[in-house]
Amino acid sequence: MKFLTTLFLIFSLSFCANSQNNLLYPLDSLFQLMSNAEETTESVDMFNDLTKNQLDNDIQDSRDSVLLFQQQTINFARKINYNKGLADALYNLGKYYIAVENNYALATPCLLEGLTLYQESSDSTNVSRTYMQLGLTSYVLQYFEDAVKNFYLSLKYKEYPTSSYLMALSYLELNKPDESKRYFARAIKQFKKTNDDKSLNECYSYLGKLYTQTEQLDSAFYYLNLSIDNRKKAGNTSDLNRPYALIAGLYLKTNDVENAIKFAEASFKNIKSGTDLISSIESTKTLSQAYAKKGNYKRAHYYLELYNEFNNKYIKGSTKQKVAELQSKFDFEKQMNEEKLRQQKDKEISNQIIQKEKILRNSFLGGFILLMLLLFITYNRYKIKRDASHALQEKNNIISEEVKRSDNLLLNILPPQVADELKNKGHTEAKHFEEVTVMFTDFKDFTKISEKLSPSELVTEIDTCFKAFDKIISKYNIEKIKTIGDSYMCVGGLPEPNNTHAYSVVRAGIEMQEFMQEQYKHYKKNNKQVFEARIGIHTGPVVAGVVGLKKFQYDIWGDTVNTASRMESSSEVGKVNISESTFALLKNHPKLTFESRGKISAKGKGDIAMYFTALV
Secondary structure (H helix, E strand, O other): OOOHHHHHHHHHHHHHHHOOOOOOOOHHHHHHHHHHOOOOOHHHHHHHHEEEEEEEOOOHHOOOOHHHHHHHHHHHHHHHOHHHHHHHHHHHHHHHHHHOOOOOHHHHHHHHHHHHHHHHHOHHHHHHHHHHHHHHHHOOOOOHHHHHHHHHHHHHHOOOHHHHHHHHHHHHOOHHHHHHHHHHHHHHHHHHHOOHHHHHHHHHHHHHHHHHHHHHHHHHHHHHHHHHHHHHHHOOOHHHHHHHHHHHHHHHHHHHHHHHHHHHHHHHOOOOOOOOOHHHHHHHHHHHHHHHHHHHHHHHHHHHHHHHHHHHHHHOOOHHHHHHHHHHHHHHHHHHHHHOOOOOOOHHHHHHHHHHHHHHHHHHOOOHHHHHHHHHHHHOOOOOHHHHHHHHHHHHHHHHHHHHHHHHHHOOOOOHHHHHHHEEEEEEEEEEEEEEEEEEEEEEHHHHHHOOOHHHHHHHHHHHHHHHHHHHHOOOEEEEEEOOEEEEEEOOOOOOOOOHHHHHHHHHHHHHHHHHHEEEEHHHHHOOOOOOOEEEEEEEEEEEEEOOOOOOOOEEHHHHHHHHHHHHHOOEEEEEEHHHHHHHHHHHOOEEEEEEEEEEEEEEEEEEEEEEEEEO
8 A cells, every 4th residue: 555655646746846847846745755655675766866856956945855855765775774775875965965065074974884885786886976976075175185096996986077077176286287187188088078068168277277387378378268268159158257267367477467357357246155165266366466466455455355255265174184084984994894805815715726736736647648648649730730831931921021011101101109090990080189399490582592403403402401300300209290392390299298399399490400500501612502491389289180081191280380380480590489388398498598589470370479599
């Protein structure tokens, strides 16, 4: 009879919910449903599903009913010894404490007990989910080392893009930019697959913050503007407060005080009271510093007081110690259980070894006789196959030589990694590189000089220069992209990313100019026509891949390529001209000197800061 009553109540509640624009179930109806349900695992699963529905809805009055209802569900599951349902109920209650009450001290023991039950049942999906919630708790309480550990365990059990994103944020707080970039790239790739544009834009926002901290300001503006533009295109203007706050700080860093105030005020006005403490902290801090730079100390003091107020709300010192103690206790108990399991496994292995030794000792004699028989048979077969093998080997040698010639030809066109991908898959995928250094060279008055040379002489002179350039970039592990007429293009930092690409490309450019100067002296001495080179270099993100179906060509695209080309066209004969982003990476290098050229107008780019560089 109870079961029929339960079905009737579920149907009635569902009908009411649908008829009232999907409103959640009222509290008295939920408890009526529980009191009339049978004590079965199906009932516990149903209650957990109802709770999840309550948590997923943003109506605060309805979500408050979850606490009492889920505590009753936990008691129900314990009573019938249903561990799977108990684990789900504990997870829901822990998530409630985090999402609704921000009470991490109460959330943590629920999540830890649920985690143990999930691990006992080898439920990898929910183990990963629970570690993610524990990592989120550690992150919010600013235990970033613990957060990294929990997100690592979450990803170990299941690849959740949210865990990768939160791992990147944790490494960002720990001031480990390389690790943070790696996990941002991982999260972005996963969010793109699931078309999760909102999370993707969050990644772009915090990548902008990362590049701001590492002084890579071009990349910082690129990702923050990408986040802002995407939100505007999607009509999500209410989500602009975070990227506005971050780009305001970036403008302040470049001493653009007016834009810093403009975006910080836009962010602050867009925030509903108390709903986004992080953006409130970022925007009020920027506004205080910006108005101080303008000399408006009254406004600066006003925003400084707001900054202190928001920052104090964000700090939750009293809860941190409790969470840390619970986490430490759980880790200790887990280690003790693992040690017991290890000792038991070692004992089992020892017994297995003793048993194997007995079997080996008893079977040794029979095995020896069998071995001799097998050797005799094998020798006869070997004699038969040996002659056939010699003939086959000769054919294989011929095939191997042809394959080697084909591989060498392919490697002369494509980088080894790209060539391998093309051979294995039949195609290649374009890849995004967050930071590479691109170089362009060309010859001054090439058209005038070429008119004074025969076609044979012209080709010979270009070939001499480009062969020398090829040797130089090979020495510094730089990838040649292409030559177009008298222009030579190469890039450092791909297809295998590295941290030395900026110095390697600049050093190669200096050596190219040294070679051209030696050529100039030699040719002038013999009254021959000679080329003089301009070189330009810029650092930034690109996309690289193979284009076309015939005559494969490895190429790169992006605004970085255009800016590098402008660096070359704005350079001077015998000089190596670099951009602000390349200078920022190398300005403290002991082997290089720099000459600031100020801001120079570049076609399609406006005024760009440029520097000449040379060896000390």
